[in-house]
Amino acid sequence: MNYRRIRRYIQKKVKNTFEKNRLLEKYRTREKRRVEDIVKKVTATLVETARVYSADIVRENLRDMKMNSKKVSRKMNYRLQTLPYRKIISNIDYKACERGSNVIEADAKRFLITCSPCRSVDKRNRVDSKFKCKKRGGLA
Numbered sequence: 036m037n038y039r040r041i042r043r044y045i046q047k048k049v050k051n052t053f054e055k056n057r058l059l060e061k062y063r064t065r066e067k068r069r070v071e072d073i074v075k076k077v078t079a080t081l082v083e084t085a086r087v088y089s090a091d092i093v094r095e096n097l098r099d100m101k102m103n104s105k106k107v108s109r110k111m112n113y114r115l116q117t118l119p120y121r122k123i124i125s126n127i128d129y130k131a132c133e134r135g136s137n138v139i140e141a142d143a144k145r146f147l148i149t150c151s152p153c154r155s156v157d158k159r160n161r162v163d164s165k166f167k168c169k170k171r172g173g174l175a
């Protein structure tokens with residue numbers, strides 16, 4: 036159902052102002068509830084998938100969130116990019132914490148694999164929690 040179309044239809048066809056406002060309010064509430072429902076479902080699926088694959092959830096910025104695992108479907112990542120962000124983020128942080136998954140800010144992640152003396156950024160710089168620069172072969 037397309038709520039924008041419904042709204043436009045009401046604006047155009049309903050002449051009585053009181054009735055018009057009543058209807059608009061009704062569909063506004065319904066749409067809001069529907070979005071909240073989707074957010075809840077997506078969050079639950081995301082966090083559960085992260086747990087199953089032991090993947091970290093990487094948040095690149097407010098508009099771009101991806102799962103750090105190739106096994107996570109493109110469709111899933113796409114859905115994540117088209118939903119109300121702040122709501123999802125607070126939901127995910129809470130749920131992920133509850134289930135023991137990590138939510139990582141991409142900048143923080145980049146920082147973890149950057150060698151500060153030579154500035155090389157390499158995923159292999161960090162094995163588990165130990166840092167060793169691949170380029171120089173030494174510790175930072």
Ligand SMILES: [Zn+2]
Nearest residue numbers: 150153168171
């Ligand atoms: Zn280095």
